[in-house]
Amino acid sequence: MSPAVGRSLELYYIDGRPDGMVTAELFNWTGHVLMFPRTQLSAALARGESSYAGIYLLLGDQDGEPFAYIGEGEDIGARIRQHDVRKEWWTSAVLVTASANKLNKAHVRYLEARLISYAKAIGHTPLDNLTAPVLPILSEADIAKMEAFLENLLIVLPAVRVDMFIQRTRSARPATSTTPVRTIADPQEVAGGGTRFVLESRKHGLRASAMLTDGEFVVEAGSMSRLEWTGLDHHTYASLYAELRRSGVLTEQGANCVFTQDYAFRSPSAAAAVVNGRASNGQIDWRTADGGLTYKDWEARQVAAPEGTA
Template sequence: MIDTRGRSLELFYIDGHPDGMVTAELFNWTGHVFVTPRTRLTEALRREEAGYAGVYLLLGEKDGQDFAYIGEAEDLSTRLKQHAAATDKDWWETAVLVSASANRLNKAHVKYLEARLVTMAREIGHTPLHNGNSPSLPGLTEADIAKMEAFLANLMVVLPAIRVDMFIQRSRPAGSSRPVPAFEAPEDDGASEDNEHTQAVRFILNKPTLDLTATAIFQNGEFIVEAGSHARSEWMNEKSIQAGSYKPLQDELVRSGVLRPDGMHMVFTKDYAFRSPTAAAAIVFGHSGGGPAAWKLASNTDISFRDWQARQLDAVTEEGAAT
């Protein structure tokens, strides 16, 4: 069952702007997340929470792609000073410090969190890590393990809110994204709901001249291309490989094994949740453009995703007028 309860998250922009130092806290959670650009590290390490025990992420770019390091420390400020002076870590630009109020985390806790975060990051594969070997889990009691897993669950809510998405699992086992129970969307408008919170509609993208076919499910706000879908093997417009291009995403999917060569094309080996139908179409076509118009309802290919979405918006307007 999907948890649809709202969560209250407080972001405090210490410098008055989102690119400076930021704290993030969830209501009724003891965790504390502090983000600082490397350029503000001197001021950041003067803060009380910087001297707590915790885990940290160093984020930046290396060789043209996102890069990260995950570590733990009993005194975060001391460890961050060491990393700032290290010649092999010139690439990082942002530090994320994770601790708990009143310095409640001990050495075993933070080592557990570090080990779990490294494992999660490597399994997801979005962002390569500077870490060498994966740390082993320390011995914790059953109660402490439960506490740390709950701590991690809350942390996974906070991190995307501060634009850290390396722990978002967008690839899923083949077939796991299909609606349960299965249903067919009505042909008149393609809309159907299996409960008041979940809407699942299947779309298809065909490019007969290239012998490309892909299918996707739009569900819970995600546009999920299904395993077995085809994609072009090469990015076709080199001039578009710049800011805003989806070429880096294609490279990531190939590197992580979500896409693999299959004859003249590539094939999705897993279901993959894209941020939008535009991104999904770009990966299938091998160039940007045309996503909302290219995807068609599987039950009625005269209706594009753009048309279908417009009908949903019209329905909302009509409901509002009726009330």
């Protein structure tokens, strides 16, 4: 496997505010992304690229859950104006175009269909799209170009705070009632140089394992979590717990839930909160698999150790 290659991304805050209109572009990519709050709709639609062919995302929430719509058009500004009248729930939008208006109708239909399919497969954000469009017929060369365009777009979108296309599951392997948390010969070492941690709660009959590898804290399939979220409803991780239940990453199994797939969390505390069903300090709750060190103490050793000796 070839090593990952860094990419250069340029963000431009048009009005100098981090919560205002922002454009994003990758070096050597023809794509152009504009994100704006609905309160700046008129200013966004006055820009030249809003009349280009492209795709767009409407983002907001409905019934307390994130909600989105993915669309396309030969004049995306005209489509956004229609949605301004018909859809009340959205609070921000993203316009995706190409320099010199190089995308055509077939291109944007292809990108729309691929994004809708991808978003539904991930299941992070419910869509207002009632149907899944069929991929248009493109030449082999055009398909290759659109797939490359899509690959770059999925790198850019998280930079403008759109995370609905981030795939955090790492395995599709189903778990059963007899599925044990995986172990290997050396319980602390994971293939690829990672480290395994365990979180246990005898009171609730929980045991979960996770591995830290390639900078990700991944809870493994077969790990258990609480059957319900018992913490504060407005806590940051309450919505994450609900999302994992809704998407099927967590499924009910007896008195608890079980992870059906490996899932990459942003932090040990986020993982611990989902496992425990309440706010938790992952720095303390997770321990190395041999039970010797908390995550906090293990991390301190890694930082203190000379390079190459950790």
